[in-house]
Structure formats: structure tokens, C-alpha cells
Amino acid sequence: MEHINWYPGHMKKTRELIQENLKMVDTVIEVIDARIPVSSRNPIIDELVKNKRRIIILNKSDLADPQATDKWVEHFKSKGYYALIMNSASGAGTPQLMKLLNSIQEEKNEGKIIKKALRMMIVGVPNVGKSSLINRLTGKKSAKTGNKPGVTRGKQWLNLGNDMQLLDTPGILWPKFEDPSAGLDLAFCGSIKDEILDIATLALELITVLQNDYADLLKDRYKLEELGATPLETMERIAEKRGFIQAGRKIDYERTGRTVMDEFRAGVIGRITLEKV
Ligand SMILES: Nc1nc2c(ncn2[C@@H]2O[C@H](COP(=O)(O)OP(=O)(O)O)[C@@H](O)[C@H]2O)c(=O)[nH]1
Ligand SMILES: [Mg+2]
Known part of the structure; x- marks a missing residue:
């Protein structure tokens, strides 16, 4: 890259x-x-x-x-x-x-x-x-x-x-980094550095998009009966399903975020288009 x-x-x-x-x-x-x-x-x-x-x-x-x-x-x-x-x-x-x-x-x-x-x-x-x-x-x-x-x-x-x-x-050519929503989409796809946003926050943003547009793919991939009432709750359900829980029943947001981002970028959540005509 x-x-x-x-x-x-x-x-x-x-x-x-x-x-x-x-x-x-x-x-x-x-x-x-x-x-x-x-x-x-x-x-x-x-x-x-x-x-x-x-x-x-x-x-x-x-x-x-x-x-x-x-x-x-x-x-x-x-x-x-x-x-x-x-x-x-x-x-x-x-x-x-x-x-x-x-x-x-x-x-x-x-x-x-x-x-x-x-x-x-x-x-x-x-x-x-x-x-x-x-x-x-x-x-x-x-x-x-x-x-x-x-x-x-x-x-x-x-x-x-x-x-x-x-x-x-x-x-x-340089990407459209002046535009915040473009920046986010480029970050989802791994085209700009992850350091711009921490991985857990980035994944939460992605889950928000997927929850709206590709709910079934998200449910299927993480074997969720239902998505959470909020994207954060969905992220926590994903963490529980994958066992990304630390001592004291604390959710490992970073590991969950990394997993969701890696899986999205590899295409294993499904074939997803973030920007429609
Ligand atoms: N899944 C997938 N990966 C691709 C495709 N084309 C390129 N890549 C990967 O995307 C990354 C960037 O590709 P590269 O050719 O270096 O992009 P460049 O920066 O525009 O020259 C590399 O890891 C490629 O293997 C494609 O059509 N599908
Ligand atoms: Mg090149």
C-alpha cells in the first residue's frame, strides 16, 4: 500500500x-x-x-x-x-x-x-x-x-x-481527504492510514453503515439472532459471539474492531458497496 x-x-x-x-x-x-x-x-x-x-x-x-x-x-x-x-x-x-x-x-x-x-x-x-x-x-x-x-x-x-x-x-492522485465522509469510506477500505481513527471507533462507524444497509450480511457473519438497538450494542454482541472478553467481563473493543475491519476488507462479511449511485 x-x-x-x-x-x-x-x-x-x-x-x-x-x-x-x-x-x-x-x-x-x-x-x-x-x-x-x-x-x-x-x-x-x-x-x-x-x-x-x-x-x-x-x-x-x-x-x-x-x-x-x-x-x-x-x-x-x-x-x-x-x-x-x-x-x-x-x-x-x-x-x-x-x-x-x-x-x-x-x-x-x-x-x-x-x-x-x-x-x-x-x-x-x-x-x-x-x-x-x-x-x-x-x-x-x-x-x-x-x-x-x-x-x-x-x-x-x-x-x-x-x-x-x-x-x-x-x-x-491524492484522495478526497478534505471531505470527512469520503475520508471515512477510504479508511473503511484501508486506503488511508488506520491511525486517523482508532480501530474500535472506525469499526463502530462501519457497523453503523452496515446495520443500515447490509443488516442481513452482518447478522449472518456474526451469527446474531438480532442486531443491537444501537451499533454499539451490535458491536458488543459481536464481541460476545467471538469471545473477545477480557478479565472482569470487559469487552475488548479493540480486538473486535480489528476483526470487523479485517473481515470487511477481506470481503468475508459479504460483497458490500458503501456508495450508491
Ligand atoms: N480483492 C481485490 N484486491 C485487489 C484488487 N486489485 C488490487 N487488489 C489489492 O489491493 C492492494 C493495492 O493494490 P495495488 O495494485 O498496489 O494498488 P495501487 O496503489 O493503486 O498501485 C493490493 O493488496 C492488491 O493485491 C482486486 O480487484 N480485488
Ligand atoms: Mg502502485
Whole structure:
């Protein structure tokens, strides 16, 4: 996981670097986390990318609610983007993405005698799966092409075949940490450091969300007959079920919180989307 301390100077530099790289590409692949399609997008991306072809990859779809993901795909398509569901950890979705890239490449060169390469870059906030996607797309066969005229020195293009090239380093944008609710969703998904909120408090916030939107998954996972009247009471029932009780019948909130967070992040509570269309 990328731990980056974003400060204004760093944000400015990042933005300039991405702007430089954007000059060399005609298609931008924006990777987002399917569980949090709002918070895992950087607010300045639209302004930066403007008129280029954009493919939005809803990654970590294995952890997200499939129905909600389908709705997000429709939403992004209605905004004029290409949108695809992906699991970069397993590779599911890779053939569909390659098919899309090939069709874009063909469309781009339709009727042209001299084919032009389709050049792309991947952008996204930390931890959405940018590096995993690059590995999926290039696989073992990937060959780094050398520097070509007009390409900034040091930049490497990865060959995807059929005259399609991907910039080897993704553009890493900062997350929406100014917005408290976005910060919370990013923290739930492990995209920002746990130290921002202590683990028990974070888990209590998550239980509050799940109690409202995914009550059955919560009950099933922790074998609760009923949820508590409050999220705190639910958390205490989870602790009792798991035996996270210290001497003097004190509930171990920290251990309970750690367990709930780990299980949510691993997807074992169920496939959950925290932000709906
Ligand atoms: N479950 C799941 N995990 C993923 C997926 N894609 C990436 N990951 C995991 O998410 C973490 C961050 O991925 P990484 O590619 O390093 O993200 P980056 O910071 O955007 O480059 C790693 O632990 C990956 O294994 C996915 O589609 N599903
Ligand atoms: Mg990375």
C-alpha cells in the first residue's frame, strides 16, 4: 500500500507531472474502487483529463455488491465514459478490457493507411489497484519499449500488442481527504492510514453503515439472532459471539474492531458497496 503524505507542494508537483504525461497519451484509464466509486475518485481528474477518451475501471469488484456495481457502470456510461468491471487480483475482466482497447484502436485508425499507436496511461488514487492492473495487462510477455522520439526521457512504454502502448508508471492522485465522509469510506477500505481513527471507533462507524444497509450480511457473519438497538450494542454482541472478553467481563473493543475491519476488507462479511449511485 502506498503511504503518501500529501501536502500542497506535493499535490502541485503531482498535478504537473500528470499533465506532462497526459500530453503523450490519447486514452486515460482511471482506476477506482468499486466499493467507493465517489470517494476513490480525485476531484481534479475531470479538469485534468478533459477531452481525452476515458475508461473507468471499477476495480475490486469481487468485494463490491454486484447490483450496485452494475448501476455504477450504467451511470458512468451515461456520462460518456467507457466503464468496465474488473478484479485485478484474479485477472477477471482483463479479456474484456483488452477487447475494448482493441476496438478503440481500430476505431482510431479506421481508414488510415499508416496506423498510429494507441497510447494510454493509468491514473487513480493510492491503493485502488493501479499496479495490479498494469501487471495484469502486461503479464509476463510484456516488453518495455525503448524511448521513442517525442517521449520524455526516462519514460517507458509497455507494449500491449496491436500497436497499443501503456505508460509504465501510473499517475497517482491524492484522495478526497478534505471531505470527512469520503475520508471515512477510504479508511473503511484501508486506503488511508488506520491511525486517523482508532480501530474500535472506525469499526463502530462501519457497523453503523452496515446495520443500515447490509443488516442481513452482518447478522449472518456474526451469527446474531438480532442486531443491537444501537451499533454499539451490535458491536458488543459481536464481541460476545467471538469471545473477545477480557478479565472482569470487559469487552475488548479493540480486538473486535480489528476483526470487523479485517473481515470487511477481506470481503468475508459479504460483497458490500458503501456508495450508491
Ligand atoms: N480483492 C481485490 N484486491 C485487489 C484488487 N486489485 C488490487 N487488489 C489489492 O489491493 C492492494 C493495492 O493494490 P495495488 O495494485 O498496489 O494498488 P495501487 O496503489 O493503486 O498501485 C493490493 O493488496 C492488491 O493485491 C482486486 O480487484 N480485488
Ligand atoms: Mg502502485
